[in-house]
Amino acid sequence: MTETIKFKLNGKPLQLTADTDRMLLWVLRTDLGLTGTKFGCGESFCGACTVLVNDLAVRSCSTPLKYVHDKEIVTIEGLAKDGRLHPLQKAFMDHDALQCGYCTPGMIMNAYSLLKKHPRPSDAEIVEGMDDNFCRCGAHTRIVQAIHVAAKEMEGGR
Amino acid sequence: MKNDEYTGLEFLEQPSGNEINRRDFFKTAGSGIFLLFTIGDSLMSAQDRQGRPQRGVPTDFNAFLKIGEDGRVSCYVGKIEMGQGVVTSLGQMLADELDAPLESVDMVMGDTDLCPWDMGTFGSLSTRSFGPSLRMAGAEARQVLLELGSDYLKVPTDRLTTENGFVLDSTSEQHKVAYAQLAKGKKIERRPTGKVSVKKPGEFRIMNKSLVRRDAQEKVTGKAKYAGDIQLPGMLHARILRPPAHDSKLISADISEAKRVDGVQVIKEGDFVAVLHKYPDVADVALSKVKAKFEIPKSDLNDKNIFDHLLKVAPAGKVVAKEGSLQAGESGAKTLVEATYFNDYVAHSPMEPHTAVAIVEGGKATVWPSTQNPFTAKEEIAKELGFPSENVRVITPFVGGGFGGKTRNLQAVEAARLSKMTGKPVQVAYSRKEEFFYDAFRPAAVVKIKSGITEKGKISLWDYHVYFAGERGSQMFYDIPNYSTIAYNSSWVGAAGSHPFLTGPWRAPGNNTNSYAREVQIDMMAEKAGMDPVDFRLQNMVNKKMLGVLKAAAEKFGWKPAKSPSGRGFGVACGIDAGTFVASIAEVEVNMSTGGVKVKRVVCAQDMGLVINPEGATIQMEGCIMMGLGYALTERVMFKGGEVLNRNFDSYEIPRFSWLPKIETVILDDKGADPQGGGEPAIVVMGGLIANAIYDAIGVRLYQLPMTPERIKEALKKT
Numbered sequence: 001m002t003e004t005i006k007f008k009l010n011g012k013p014l015q016l017t018a019d020t021d022r023m024l025l026w027v028l029r030t031d032l033g034l035t036g037t038k039f040g041c042g043e044s045f046c047g048a049c050t051v052l053v054n055d056l057a058v059r060s061c062s063t064p065l066k067y068v069h070d071k072e073i074v075t076i077e078g079l080a081k082d083g084r085l086h087p088l089q090k091a092f093m094d095h096d097a098l099q100c101g102y103c104t105p106g107m108i109m110n111a112y113s114l115l116k117k118h119p120r121p122s123d124a125e126i127v128e129g130m131d132d133n134f135c136r137c138g139a140h141t142r143i144v145q146a147i148h149v150a151a152k153e154m155e156g157g158r
Numbered sequence: 159m160k161n162d163e164y165t166g167l168e169f170l171e172q173p174s175g176n177e178i179n180r181r182d183f184f185k186t187a188g189s190g191i192f193l194l195f196t197i198g199d200s201l202m203s204a205q206d207r208q209g210r211p212q213r214g215v216p217t218d219f220n221a222f223l224k225i226g227e228d229g230r231v232s233c234y235v236g237k238i239e240m241g242q243g244v245v246t247s248l249g250q251m252l253a254d255e256l257d258a259p260l261e262s263v264d265m266v267m268g269d270t271d272l273c274p275w276d277m278g279t280f281g282s283l284s285t286r287s288f289g290p291s292l293r294m295a296g297a298e299a300r301q302v303l304l305e306l307g308s309d310y311l312k313v314p315t316d317r318l319t320t321e322n323g324f325v326l327d328s329t330s331e332q333h334k335v336a337y338a339q340l341a342k343g344k345k346i347e348r349r350p351t352g353k354v355s356v357k358k359p360g361e362f363r364i365m366n367k368s369l370v371r372r373d374a375q376e377k378v379t380g381k382a383k384y385a386g387d388i389q390l391p392g393m394l395h396a397r398i399l400r401p402p403a404h405d406s407k408l409i410s411a412d413i414s415e416a417k418r419v420d421g422v423q424v425i426k427e428g429d430f431v432a433v434l435h436k437y438p439d440v441a442d443v444a445l446s447k448v449k450a451k452f453e454i455p456k457s458d459l460n461d462k463n464i465f466d467h468l469l470k471v472a473p474a475g476k477v478v479a480k481e482g483s484l485q486a487g488e489s490g491a492k493t494l495v496e497a498t499y500f501n502d503y504v505a506h507s508p509m510e511p512h513t514a515v516a517i518v519e520g521g522k523a524t525v526w527p528s529t530q531n532p533f534t535a536k537e538e539i540a541k542e543l544g545f546p547s548e549n550v551r552v553i554t555p556f557v558g559g560g561f562g563g564k565t566r567n568l569q570a571v572e573a574a575r576l577s578k579m580t581g582k583p584v585q586v587a588y589s590r591k592e593e594f595f596y597d598a599f600r601p602a603a604v605v606k607i608k609s610g611i612t613e614k615g616k617i618s619l620w621d622y623h624v625y626f627a628g629e630r631g632s633q634m635f636y637d638i639p640n641y642s643t644i645a646y647n648s649s650w651v652g653a654a655g656s657h658p659f660l661t662g663p664w665r666a667p668g669n670n671t672n673s674y675a676r677e678v679q680i681d682m683m684a685e686k687a688g689m690d691p692v693d694f695r696l697q698n699m700v701n702k703k704m705l706g707v708l709k710a711a712a713e714k715f716g717w718k719p720a721k722s723p724s725g726r727g728f729g730v731a732c733g734i735d736a737g738t739f740v741a742s743i744a745e746v747e748v749n750m751s752t753g754g755v756k757v758k759r760v761v762c763a764q765d766m767g768l769v770i771n772p773e774g775a776t777i778q779m780e781g782c783i784m785m786g787l788g789y790a791l792t793e794r795v796m797f798k799g800g801e802v803l804n805r806n807f808d809s810y811e812i813p814r815f816s817w818l819p820k821i822e823t824v825i826l827d828d829k830g831a832d833p834q835g836g837g838e839p840a841i842v843v844m845g846g847l848i849a850n851a852i853y854d855a856i857g858v859r860l861y862q863l864p865m866t867p868e869r870i871k872e873a874l875k876k877t
Contacts, residue, residue: 026439028393035387036380040509040560041590045807048509076380089378092371096777098242101377102384102509102558127815134807136509136559137241138784140818142777 005069007035010078016137017044019080020066024058025049027065028075036076044092047133050106050113053076057113076105087153088146097146103104107133111147119152169270191302192224193348194219195295195583197235197276197288207381212843219349221273221291223252223299229323229338231256233295236276236533237288238268239373241558242837243774245677246372250770254364255296255356256303257320258337260372260500268529268554272538278531280663286737286835287768292355293611301354306340318825319450329394358828359768368773382556385513385528390583394423395438395513396576397445398593399431400515403454404659404800419444425579432576438587457799459658464602465500468626471656475644477628484859486620487640487806494619498866499544499607499675501749501845501863502625502794503657504600504664505804507812510558511588512596516573522549523577527570530560535567539574549572561785562663566598591805598662599795601650603627606673616685617680617698624672631669631842635734636680637700658800665782666838669735670789671843674863677731678845681722681853690719691730691850692743701739703765703826708732708741715743722854727758729851731843736835738766742783742843744819746851753867755791755852757817762840763824767831779823779840788813791864 004139007031014040018027028034030049039058040048044059051060052074079086088108090151091097098104107130114129115123121129135143196219221235233252236526239245245265255262261832268279302318307325308315311333319328324336359366376382388519399411408429416433417424423434433444458466467511511842514527516539523543529535532552539778542548557564571588589597591874620641629645632706647653650667651660664670684694697704709796711730720726727746734740745759760783769775792811796803845863853859858873 022437022439026437030388030389030437033389034380035383035389038384038510039386039587040511041807043590043806043808046509066555076378080379084379085375092378093374094373096374096773098371098377099243099777099781100509100559101373101382101556104377105380108378122791127818130815132814134812134814136507136561136785136812138304138781138813139777140784140813140815141821142779142816144818 005068006072007068008072011076015057018065021063022065022067023061024051024063024065024073025060028060029065035074036075037145038102038105040103042104045132045134046103047110048103048106050109050133052109052113055113055116057110058127074109076108079108080148088115088150091146091153095142095149097139097142097148103135105132107135107143111150114147115154116152119154121147168351177662187224188226188277189343190224191299191306191344191346191348193223193295193299193350194344195221195350196289197221197291203317206215212298220276221288221295222274223295223803224767225299225337225341227338229262229336229341229653231258233263233292234266234273235288236270238279238530238554238557240279240530240560242778243371246369246772247290247774248292249372250364250369251293254362255293256300257363258323260364262323268532270532270550270552275533276704278565279560280565280815281531283444286833289833294350294354297354297356298348298350301351302346302348303340307335310335312695314487330770359480364450365770366768366772366827369771371774372704377588384510384556384558385515385526386510386585386587388515388585390515390517390557393543393583393585394436394580395441396432396434396573396584396586397438397441397496398572398586399445399448399450400855401452402801406452406454406555406585406800408449409453416444416449419447423580425576427579434576434580436586438585443448446466455800457658460798461502461794461796465604468656469604470647471653473653475623475646476648477633477642478645478648479634479643480643481638482640482641484619484621488610490612490618492613494608494610494676495679495686496608496680497679497682497861499605499678499861500503501603501789503661503797504789504793505604505795505810506561506563506664507597507810508559508561508563508595510635511590512564512569512588512594513585514567514570514573515583515585515636516570516575516577516582518543518557518574519581521545522551524551524553525570525572525574526553526555527567527573528557528564528697529554529570530557530562530564531567535566535570538567538571542571542575543578558874561665561669563597565662566660569874590807594800594805594810596660600650600662600664600667600670600789601626601661603671605671607675607679609679609683611683611687615689615694615697616736617683624675626656627873628668629669629672630667631672631733631735632676633734635701635704635732636695636698638698638718642865653695658797660800666735666842669733669838669842673731673842674845676847678849678858678861681850682859683764686724688721692717693719695730695732702742703739704734706766706826707739707763711741711743711761712828714763714822714824715761717743722850723857724854727851729847729849729853729854731846733842735839735842736837738764738834738836740764740839740843742847744847744851746848746855747847747857748852748870750793750856753869753870753874755848755865757819757848757851759820760847761822761824763826764833764835764840765826765828766839767828768833769825769827770833772825772827773838775825776823780821782838782840783844784813784818786841787817787848789864790845790848792866794866796862
């Protein structure tokens with residue numbers, strides 16, 4: 001149903017009047033023009049649409065807008081601060097942790113959430129935490145490396 | 159040579175089939191130094207395949223470089239970037255040959271108005287076929303710059319050198335001129351003279367070095383635009399009514415309820431029914447309100463009986479290779495091995511489903527599709543709209559994975575059609591369900607092999623029959639005196655009545671099937687000969703490159719000879735694709751109660767001639783290994799008649815992080831050789847590799863891909 005909701009998007013407060021049963025993915029991509037978050041499967045299997053809600057990774061394709069009321073959303077567009085790439089973005093670049101790049105925003109957002117939970121993850125923790133994010137090009141081995149490097153970089157803050 | 163000796167562009171307006179286009183083209187191309195060149199044989203195919211002159215750009219070249227007045231070097235070519243990294247590797251080659259900074263080089267790709275005609279991006283051809291032509295063009299353009307520099311600096315060319323975008327006097331390096339200065343106010347067109355040499359490996363400054371992808375920053379920040387990210391003012395998102403099964407007929411469609419959805423526009427033209435809305439999810443809701451009845455043709459075909467059907471309807475075989483006499487081979491053999499191999503249909507499933515944005519106005523169409531062949535898309539769109547093809551422009555954005563699946567452009571045609579009908583920009587983006595339905599799958603295929611070995615363990619006979627996979631990868635690289643290869647239906651597209659849906663090229667088409675069958679058969683012969691599978695292969699090979707990669711893989715793996723099944727779970731397989739030689743060795747573990755396979759380690763050695771970007775090539779190898787685990791272990795399209803049963807990733811399992819083996823790669827860098835393909839070779843061995851490793855672990859042969867837990871358990875029961 002149509003109602004007005006408030007949330008923070010990439011650090012900025014926002015008020016939106018919309019049908020709050022609509023899924024966050026489409027509101028982000030079409031209403032708000034943030035196309036970095038991708039559609040992959042529409043049923044929460046692949047992780048291409050992953051964004052952060054209160055620092056936790058959620059699948060925006062299956063998250064109704066009403067769920068984010070009064071919460072804080074971060075998308076791939078909001079990760080770099082003051083023109084400085086987030087250590088995860090930098091590590092994905094430096095370690096060639098991408099090919100076609102379509103799954104990349106979802107991978108990075110999911111990894112962010114993973115590092116909140118496990119600041120210095122083991123290989124096994126990375127594999128477990130990333131297992132529901134799909135990459136068809138096969139960049140997996142590089143993504144695991146990149147997450148380790150970013151974790152090290154992020155020690156003691158950020 | 160003096161400036162006025164260069165061919166001025168005005169002289170090009172001699173009568174030719176494309177006179178007007180040519181003049182128009184250069185009018186819009188601006189000032190600078192141009193080098194027009196051709197890539198391999200694709201120019202010929204442009205004329206052969208299309209049978210008509212191409213529009214927009216002249217047809218007597220299919221790529222060109224421009225050194226602009228701003229010093230930027232642009233290469234215009236119809237190839238596209240879909241993750242394989244050619245924006246980086248092609249840029250590297252050009253910058254190196256030209257001695258220009260890599261940052262000053264732009265690859266302008268996949269825009270049908272700006273780039274000359276190109277057949278499409280597939281077959282690992284971008285680096286292998288385009289690469290040498292591009293390097294040559296870069297070297298020729300450098301020569302032009304030297305000559306212009308000689309004029310400008312009043313120094314003979316043999317005293318000049320080039321570095322980092324400058325021509326400089328080698329006796330006084332401060333005496334120099336920038337490429338930008340030399341291009342200023344000029345319109346110089348040149349063709350390759352054939353008299354200039356490309357750099358020798360020792361002279362490389364940018365090539366043959368690992369570089370970070372040039373598109374990485376855009377991709378990690380979410381700025382990279384894929385087709386679905388293109389948003390035009392007033393754009394509508396379309397959802398199209400789809401049949402439940404292929405070859406179904408629409409009987410009726412009641413659109414009255416769909417029309418009631420606020421802001422929705424419903425189109426019904428014959429059996430084409432679409433709903434459009436400014437929000438895609440609202441269009442989804444509207445589509446769900448269309449009440450449609452379809453007539454589904456009766457068919458008993460399914461994913462189990464398809465192989466009997468294919469063998470029944472197979473066309474006559476075509477001999478694609480023959481040597482010696484099969485009879486002699488058979489009588490010289492001590493042991494004969496006969497087997498039949500099967501593989502199921504496999505989907506491409508790129509992470510980005512087929513998507514396109516189109517705007518049709520004033521008799522012109524501009525379309526941004528996810529495609530591997532923009533020039534084919536252009537013709538398809540022109541045909542649908544009834545426009546002359548010069549009124550259609552296709553611009554290829556970043557493509558989110560292709561693997562051969564984005565060579566059909568139905569979504570682009572649909573977007574253009576709907577934009578013409580509604581007068582608004584339209585986006586058509588497939589759902590995952592549509593992606594699985596309209597994919598042109600890798601064909602199901604059958605291979606029958608009869609082979610023989612002599613008392614001394616030499617292969618004496620190879621009688622090979624491949625049905626529906628095509629012949630790619632069936633070329634024999636083992637040293638066999640008597641062999642014959644027969645292909646029944648020699649393409650990935652089946653003759654009418656063979657497949658229940660479309661089939662098409664899938665990363666290294668045909669080769670995955672052929673290499674799987676061959677390498678399992680070789681393993682069985684090694685066992686019959688009482689030999690270690692690596693030793694048996696080495697004993698039956700004379701090809702130096704293949705021997706090189708197999709030895710390199712064995713060394714890296716730490717291979718210790720043993721007869722299979724050794725219980726260790728070690729497997730080996732070799733293959734050739736796109737001119738590149740591959741040998742891989744794997745270690746697997748099989749869970750006897752679940753039938754599940756864990757691939758623990760894969761070592762892959764590859765000889766791909768000169769490596770342009772070693773890191774980029776390694777990444778392609780890793781990607782091939784990971785993707786190849788899917789068709790080896792889980793990926794299969796299930797169907798009932800024309801109804802595809804897997805419609806999302808819950809029922810079609812692709813490789814994921816928990817499958818990740820330890821991957822080690824070796825590249826035998828043959829710097830003196832031409833670069834070969836790198837996007838596909840390492841995937842071709844994966845089926846045979848894992849099958850052989852499973853056999854080594856548990857002593858069970860798997861004759862069908864994928865080797866699912868159910869199939870492994872079933873095979874275990876039989877032994």
